[in-house]
Amino acid sequence: MLRRRHLVPAVLGLVVIGTVAWLLRPAPEPVSTATVERGPLTETIEEEGRTRVRERYDVSSPVAGWAPRVTLDPGDTVAAGEVLMALRPLPASALDPRARAEAEAALERARAALQAERARLEAARTSARYARATYERLAGLRIDGQVSRNEVERAEAEAERAEAEFESARYAVDVARQEVAAAEARLQYAGRSETPDEVPVEAPVDGQVLAVHHESQGVVAAGEPLLVLGNPASLEVVVEVLSADAVRIEPGMEVRFHRWGGEESLPGRVRRVEPSGFTEVSALGVEEQRVRVIAEITAPHSRWRGLGDAYRVEAEFILWSAEDVVQIPENALFETDDGYAVYVIADGIAQRRGVQIGHEGGLDVEIREGLSEGETVVLQPSRTITEGTRVMPIGQR
Known part of the structure; x- marks a missing residue:
């Protein structure tokens, strides 16, 4: 009877101590989460570009003479062999x-x-x-x-x-x-000794007038530019990319052009990556080494008839693409001494797990090893989260 009398208070004491410990334990950390998914992923480089008429022709004065006022305006269509103006040559x-x-x-x-x-x-x-x-x-x-x-x-x-x-x-x-x-x-x-009355200046090709250099009448020197002609259907896009990105771009690579004014993106392909770069100062005052990449629009001209010379577009270069990739949001990763890791949630507990990443596609990144489809990871893990921390999901992407 004596032992039983001492056992009951001991058990009650343990219960009280356990209850107090349970009440005093840290509250679960609220975290945002995401599910490991499998699906398509595309790695891209996006830069601003400018359209440029590929076939541009400067029409210059063949002789020194008096040029009449040019009646053509930018956008006017001319035919090959058409007389653009008649010069009155000087002796x-x-x-x-x-x-x-x-x-x-x-x-x-x-x-x-x-x-x-x-x-x-x-x-x-x-x-x-x-x-x-x-x-x-x-x-x-x-x-x-x-x-x-x-x-x-x-x-x-x-x-x-x-x-x-x-x-x-x-x-x-x-x-x-x-x-x-x-x-x-x-x-x-x-x-x-005798000078002809007029020397005709003819259009070398079919096209449109892109610019007029000598609009008013007056004396022009031999070789002085008069007009610029071009074929608007032969547009190309010039994109200035960082040199570190240019080494990953190759001729024939797929390009998509966005925000050009139409409802749908335009397909294109890289035609040339220029072999030399140049230094450009960014808006923040940082010197950047950039390279010009020339791309062409492969969509029918009827889809982008409204585009003209020196128009702004957004170019998206497709570096890599796959249809079935295990992926997570990039902000779930954090660096470790061994590479990258994430926190996986299992029964409300954060478990640290090392992962091997692959290609990056916008906000998501490919996971080659370490995670399986359907698992839940912590987004933007703070320093308060460690191995074994209790967490409480408050939102899921």
Whole structure:
């Protein structure tokens, strides 16, 4: 009886002590959480870009003379061979032997450039035919299921690129032909006692007027720029990216153009990454080394007809993409001596777990090892959370 009498108070004391300890224990830490998911993930680089007409042609005065007022305005359409203005040449001074030799050399250079552009045109024509034939062949095999859709899309993009290069080469031949005509005119009219009444200035290519350099009438020197012509359908996008990002961008890489004014994004491809960079001071006064990346719009011109020269767009370069990736929000990670880790919630307790990360896609990051789909992780873990800390989810992404 004595032992039982002492046992009851002891048990009651332990109960009281346990109750007090339970009441005095720290309250659970409120945390925001996210679920480990599996789905598509894309790693991108986003920068601001400017459109630029690829085929730009400066129309200059072939001789010194009196130019009338230009009646053309930016946006007006001209045809190849159309007379843009008629110059009234000034009496030409006689060329000394050195000046005549220079004029003759300039004419020979212009003729050689014309021959080179003609050869490039034939090469571009052959490439365009081959690329188009390859696309049509693969498109037929796609119907039978012998090739993948990606192969057909790559062949189609290559065919469109080759055809654009052919158009560029054709314009270049027209311009080179006009350069030869201008060089011949300089040599022909120089030193002549009789001066022609008018010297016509013709449009080298079909296109639109992009800029007017000499709008008012007046005297112009030989070679002075008068107009700038271009083909608005041959737009390209110039994007200045950080040099650390430029090394990850390659020709042929997919690009998406956003916030250009239309409702949908425009697809595109990288055409060239320039080999040299330049230094630019940011708005915060920080010197940045940047590189120009030239991309082209692969969507039909009818979808972006409203875009013009020097318009602003947002370019998103697709560095990597996958359809089935284990991923979590990036702000669930924290650095450790061994790499990265997260806090996983199990039965209301935070458990620290090391993870191996992969590609980063915007706000999410790929998890290669350490987590499974469906687990819950803590977002933005504070320093008060450690291994074994009781947590209380207050919100979930």
